Structures are given as structure tokens and as C-alpha cells.
Amino acid sequence: MGLEIERKFLVKNASWRDAIEDREPILQGYLAEAGRATVRVRAKGDRGFLTIKGRTTGVTRSEFEYEIPIEDARTMLESLSSLPVIDKVRHRVRCGGHLWEVDVFAGENAGLVLAEIELASEDESFERPDWAGAEVSDDPRYYNSNLARHPFSRW
Amino acid sequence: MGLEIERKFLVKNASWRDAIEDREPILQGYLAEAGRATVRVRAKGDRGFLTIKGRTTGVTRSEFEYEIPIEDARTMLESLSSLPVIDKVRHRVRCGGHLWEVDVFAGENAGLVLAEIELASEDESFERPDWAGAEVSDDPRYYNSNLARHPFSRW
Numbered sequence: 001m002g003l004e005i006e007r008k009f010l011v012k013n014a015s016w017r018d019a020i021e022d023r024e025p026i027l028q029g030y031l032a033e034a035g036r037a038t039v040r041v042r043a044k045g046d047r048g049f050l051t052i053k054g055r056t057t058g059v060t061r062s063e064f065e066y067e068i069p070i071e072d073a074r075t076m077l078e079s080l081s082s083l084p085v086i087d088k089v090r091h092r093v094r095c096g097g098h099l100w101e102v103d104v105f106a107g108e109n110a111g112l113v114l115a116e117i118e119l120a121s122e123d124e125s126f127e128r129p130d131w132a133g134a135e136v137s138d139d140p141r142y143y144n145s146n147l148a149r150h151p152f153s154r155w
Numbered sequence: 156m157g158l159e160i161e162r163k164f165l166v167k168n169a170s171w172r173d174a175i176e177d178r179e180p181i182l183q184g185y186l187a188e189a190g191r192a193t194v195r196v197r198a199k200g201d202r203g204f205l206t207i208k209g210r211t212t213g214v215t216r217s218e219f220e221y222e223i224p225i226e227d228a229r230t231m232l233e234s235l236s237s238l239p240v241i242d243k244v245r246h247r248v249r250c251g252g253h254l255w256e257v258d259v260f261a262g263e264n265a266g267l268v269l270a271e272i273e274l275a276s277e278d279e280s281f282e283r284p285d286w287a288g289a290e291v292s293d294d295p296r297y298y299n300s301n302l303a304r305h306p307f308s309r310w
Contacts, residue, residue, distance in 0.1 A: 031194055031207060032187025037235040039186055039194045039207075050205065050221065052186060052194075054235055062234070064227050066205065072219050079217070080192040080209055 004053070004063040005122055008142060011113040012133035016102050021092045026103075028088075029081025030145050038145050041076045044090075048073025084108050086148050096127030108151035114142060159208070159218040160277055163297060166268040167288035171257050176247045181258075183243075184236025185300050193300050196231045199245075203228025239263050241303050251282030263306035269297060 028042040040051040048070040054062035077085050087107040093100045098117055105112040115132055136142045141150070183197040195206040203225040209217035232240050242262040248255045253272055260267040270287055291297045296305070 030190075031192045032190060035185075035187060035235075035237055037186045037231075050207075052205075052231065052235065062230075064223070064231065066221055066223060068219070068221060075217075076192075076207065076219065080190075080207065082190055 005119045005124075006137070007117050007119065007135060008137045009115045009128075009135050010133040011102060011115050011131055013131050016091070016093045016095075016100070016115070016129065016131045019093045019095060021094055021099070023089055023091045026088050026090050027077055027085055028144065028148075029077045029085040030148055031076065031081055040145070041073050041081055043070060043073045043077060046070050082148060084148060084151065086144055095129040098126050100129070105147070105152065108153050109147050110153060112147070112152040160274045160279075162272050162274065162290060162292045164270045164283075164290050165288040166257060166270050166286055168286050171246070171248045171250075171255070171270070171284065171286045174248045174250060175257075176249055176254070178244055178246045181243050181245050182232055182240055183299065183303075184232045184240040185303055186231065186236055195300070196228050196236055198225060198228045198232060201225055237303055239303065239306065241299055250284040253281050255284070260302070260307065263308050264302050265308060267302070267307040 024045045026042060026044050028040055031039040031041060036055050038053050038055065040049075040053070042049045042051065048068045050066050050068050050073075052064040084107060086105070086109065088103045088105045088109070091102040091104065093102050093115075101116045101118075103114045103116070105114075114136070115129075117126055119126065140146055141155070179200045181197060181199050183195055186194040186196060191210050193208050193210065195204075195208070197204045197206065203223045205221050205223050205228075207219040239262060241260070241264065243258045243260045243264070246257040246259065248257050248270075256271045256273075258269045258271070260269075269291070270284075272281055274281065295301055296310070
């Protein structure tokens with residue numbers, strides 16, 4: 001088990017594109033969003049992952065992630081996950097001493113760009129890049145599980 | 156992915172105990188029982204498993220099973236699964252050419268004994284042992300996911 005400490009921001013301009021280190025397409029869906037956990041299936045490039053996250057509040061959540069065969073992930077996305085599946089391209093972007101993840105959404109969430117930084121502790125300091133806008137870590141509308149059910153295009 | 160073809164029977168006497176090959180304690184809980192899939196966590200002896208089953212009808216279901224660290228399984232059972240957790244001892248019992256699984260439930264399902272046989276196809280024939288009573292394959296009360304929510308002792 002890991003504990004995930006993540007802060008999430010809206011992206012207000014495209015200057016982050018100058019610092020892209022790599023990018024990867026991600027398809028992800030949810031097998032469960034009720035109860036005390038969310039269960040996520042993800043096809044990340046040609047690798048599959050199953051992730052269980054506890055529903056703890058705030059920026060820290062318990063997380064269990066397992067790699068699974070990509071064929072299993074694709075079958076679950078097609079036949080078992082709630083729809084619509086989230087379709088995005090994840091960019092890793094260097095800023096100061098940290099690697100950010102900037103997700104450019106497509107499909108029903110087209111138009112949404114979110115930046116995330118993972119921290120080792122809740123009080124770890126980090127440089128806030130000029131392209132990072134309002135913080136939305138605590139706004140449940142931006143949880144990917146909620147973006148699957150209530151996509152950005154319908155807000 | 157596998158397809159699971161399973162038939163389930165009540166057990167009407169204890170004569171199956173003469174043919175026990177081995178037994179193993181199982182604790183299992185559910186991270187999800189809504190939507191199109193159930194997500195099960197199981198501690199089986201000292202091994203952990205995460206299992207996703209599609210909600211297809213009848214005796215055939217799609218199934219994905221992954222072994223996970225036993226510590227992860229225990230933590231999920233304690234903190235993330237719906238309660239109460241199912242507590243049973245699984246006995247493998249030889250009958251004719253097949254190995255049956257006879258589950259003796261404890262805790263909130265104490266008093267319930269169920270026998271299951273896994274088949275390679277829906278029309279595969281098998282010998283029905285004299286200790287096997289009524290078939291309950293299609294009775295949703297006997298799904299383990301439902302026994303977690305509505306245990307036998309409260310029927």
C-alpha cells in the first residue's frame with residue numbers, strides 16, 4: 001500500500017508545453033465509485049493497471065496499484081467499467097525540482113487541462129509554475145471518477 | 156480473462172466430510188457490488204487475491220483474478236471493503252471425476268454450508284453426490300456478495 005499525496009491545479013496557459021519530457025495516452029474507467037473505495041482500470045500506453053483508492057478526505061489517500069495484462073484492462077474498459085471511459089494524454093513536465101503531470105482530456109472532457117504534483121508529505125514545498133492556475137485538489141468535480149460520470153462538456 | 160461456469164448446491168448432510176482432500180480458511184470482502192462488476196478481496200490462507208467478476212446472468216461469468224500481497228488484502232478487508240467480511244472454511248471434496256468446494260460459513264453466515272462445482276462448459280455432465288441438496292445457482296441470496304450484505308443469520 002502507498003499513501004498518495006497529490007495537489008491538483010487548473011492550467012491557465014500553454015507555456016508548460018516548452019518543458020514536456022514525455023507524453024502517454026491513457027484510457028481509464030471505473031469499476032466502482034461507491035462504498036469506501038474506488039476501483040480504477042487504466043490502459044497506459046501498452047500497459048494495464050488496476051488501482052484501488054480509499055475514499056479518505058483531503059489530499060492524502062491510501063492507494064493500491066497492480067499491473068495487469070493490457071488485454072485484461074482493455075476488456076474491462078469495454079465491458080465492465082462505467083461509461084464514458086476517460087480519454088486523456090498525460091504529459092510529464094519538469095518544473096523546479098518536481099515532475100508535474102499535465103493531463104489534456106479528450107472525448108467528453110475535451111477542453112479540460114489539469115496539472116498534478118505528487119508530494120512526499122503534506123507540507124513539502126514546491127515551486128508553483130506560472131501556468132498553474134486555481135488549485136482544485138478539494139473540488140470533487142475534478143476527481144477523475146466524477147469526470148467519468150459528469151464530464152466537463154456537460155457542466 | 157476466464158469464463159467461470161459454476162453450479163451451487165445446498166448441502167443436506169455431513170457425509171461429504173469423509174472425502175475432504177484439504178481445507179483452507181477464507182476471509183473475503185467486496186469493494187464494489189454495484190455497476191457492471193463486483194470487485195472481491197480475498198485472504199485465502201496466507202495468500203491474497205483481487206477478483207473482478209462481470210455481472211453476466213446465469214451460471215457463466217467473466218472473471219479476472221490477480222494475486223496480491225497478503226498484507227494488501229488484509230488492509231483492504233479491514234479498511235476498504237463493505238462489512239461484514241465473509242468468513243468461511245473451504246473444503247475440497249472429491250466426488251466422481253470432480254473436485255467440489257464445500258464452504259462452511261462462520262460469523263454472520265454461520266449455519267450455511269454451500270457446495271460448488273466448476274465446469275468446463277455449461278452442458279458438462281457430473282455426478283451429483285448424495286449430500287448435495289437443492290440447486291441454488293440462480294438464487295441471488297446465495298451470491299457471496301449478497302451474503303456479505305444480507306447474511307444468512309438475518310434471513
